[in-house]
Every structure is written in C-alpha cells, then in structure tokens.
Amino acid sequence: MAELARQLAELAGNSPVQLLADPFPEPVAIRLFLKRDDLLHPQVSGNKWRKLTYNLLAAQQRGLKTLLTFGGAYSNHLYATAAAGQVFGFTTIGIVRGEELANRPRNPTLQFCEACGMQLHFVSRVEYRRKDEPPFIKALINRFGPCYVLPEGGTNELAVRGTAEIIPELRAQLGYMPDYVCCPVGTGGTVMGLIRSATPATTVLGFLALNAPTFQLPFVDPLPENFRLQTGYSFGGYAKTTPALLEFIRTFERKTGIRIEQVYTGKMLYGIYELARQGYFPAGATVVAVHTGGLQGRSSELD
Structure with missing residues (x-):
C-alpha cells in the first residue's frame, strides 16, 4: 500500500x-x-481524483485488484475509474445504464473507458435501479469475481x-x-x-x-x-x-x-x-x- x-x-x-x-x-x-x-x-481530474484516492488505497489494502462501479453513458466517474485502473494497475468493470447501448457505437466517454481496459456490462434501467441492493451487488461479484465495489458517482x-x-x-x-x-x-x-x-x-x-x-x-x-x-x-x-x-x-x-x-x-x-x-x-x-x-x-x- x-x-x-x-x-x-x-x-x-x-x-x-x-x-x-x-x-x-x-x-x-x-x-x-x-x-x-x-x-x-x-484524466482522473477534479473531484474524481479526490473521491478515488482513499478508495484505491482501501482496495489494495484488502487485496482486491478489480474495481467495479456504475454509471451512465456519459459518466465522469466511469471515465475516471477506467483511467485510474490503467494508471495504477487495477482491472476495471463498468456497469452501464441502458442495455440498448450494448450494440450501438460507443460515445467518446465509453470509447475511452474501453481503451483503458474497462470491461463494460450494459444493464436495463430497471436492473440499474437495483445498483445499491446487496443481492444485486452479490450477483455481480459472483459473476465477475472478487472486486472492490464503488457506488455510482464514487460517493462513499x-x-x-x-x-x-x-x-x-x-x-x-x-x-x-x-x-x-x-x-x-x-x-x-x-x-x-x-x-x-x-x-x-x-x-x-x-x-x-x-x-x-x-x-x-x-x-x-x-x-x-x-x-x-x-x-x-x-x-x-x-x-x-x-x-x-x-x-x-x-x-x-x-x-x-x-x-x-x-x-x-x-x-x-x-x-x-x-x-x-x-x-x-x-x-x-x-x-x-x-x-x-x-x-x-x-x-x-x-x-
């Protein structure tokens, strides 16, 4: 650490x-x-740098090498998390609101996220509203493996x-x-x-x-x-x-x-x-x- x-x-x-x-x-x-x-x-600018700093240290302290988080298609937080993962050696997974976006051309924010190595997983808006529910988070961890979960916007x-x-x-x-x-x-x-x-x-x-x-x-x-x-x-x-x-x-x-x-x-x-x-x-x-x-x-x- x-x-x-x-x-x-x-x-x-x-x-x-x-x-x-x-x-x-x-x-x-x-x-x-x-x-x-x-x-x-x-890339990890402004309040996103401040929000992520102690979370990155906590993830490493817990021995977790994957960051999983949530955001919309234009999310500054997804962008910053993807950049931080690339800079500091974390695998990143982004749960993106809007399953209809999965087969559409990526906007610049999502293009950047993928270029940094972030794995994007698109879910319906109904599913996305469950992002803070423990059973939903548990199902994501079961699917993607052990990971450090950051809430939407990175606020904790x-x-x-x-x-x-x-x-x-x-x-x-x-x-x-x-x-x-x-x-x-x-x-x-x-x-x-x-x-x-x-x-x-x-x-x-x-x-x-x-x-x-x-x-x-x-x-x-x-x-x-x-x-x-x-x-x-x-x-x-x-x-x-x-x-x-x-x-x-x-x-x-x-x-x-x-x-x-x-x-x-x-x-x-x-x-x-x-x-x-x-x-x-x-x-x-x-x-x-x-x-x-x-x-x-x-x-x-x-x-």
Missing part, C-alpha cells in the same frame, strides 16, 4: 486557487476565486474523506477562510466533504446539476446552518443545457482562458453570477468556486 500511496502523491498535480478579476458577462461585487481541481490529473465515506481535504487546502492557500465555498452537486460527495470541514463562518453553497425535487445528500449527517443547496440552476436536468448557458460558458472561457464544461462547473458558475447580480452575496464577499474537472464531457458546441 505504501507504494500506491507514493504513486498517488507523486502523480497528483497542484490545485492552485486563482483570482478571477472579471470573469462574467457583467461585473459583480464579489471577489471570486477558482479552486483548480481540474489540474490534479489529466472514503470519497468524502478525500473531498474534505479541499477546505484545509483553501485555508493554507488563501491564509484565511473565505466567506463562501461553492461546488456543483451530482451525487453529493464533494459538497459533503466541504460541509464536514468548513468552519461555521464559511457558507457552503451546493449547486444541484440535476432536476431532482426530492434530492437528499448522502449519509445522515445533520446539515449545518451554514449550508445552502441551490436547486434553480440545473438547466432542465443532468447533462442538459440551453443556449444561454453555452453562451455564458463561452464568455467565461474567453475572459479567463480557463476551460470548463456545461454539466457541472458551468452551471455552478452561472448560478454564482446570477446570485451575485441579485445581491445574494454581501458586497466584497470572498467566494471560492471549485472547478471539479470533467472536461472530457465538454460539449462540442463550445468549440
């Missing part, structure tokens, strides 16, 4: 905090910083341990705690890490990237008063977009030179911009937005 830990430490890039002086279509009265987790690794307690390291990094990099820390929310693993490590003086804002009126964060932690979930910036649902969102992203990229995508980080930044315009943040507030990577899912419409 010591060798894997060394490799993980050596391969992890820096995640600097970058001040964005004028990133939006119109000026707003906040000091916005971007936490550049997109720079952590070229070890993932939250990894994402909880963002806040101490910010404190060290800035020299103080910001007024707000923001991140996109899919399965909730990243925002849970922020919640667990943020001080009461820092408000954690999660921007839900999917249309889920009954969405609940993972685990049963009592949510602190300094957490807010923003649900109005999903743009119709997971991986959905609008011309307004795409134009906002083009403007942001042109003004900052930083590439983002429309599934997670773009929606969060749009939400921050709109909230700032509405006076949600006190004038001069320090706001840190976490760039969660996932650039392989960037729409070709943005080029």
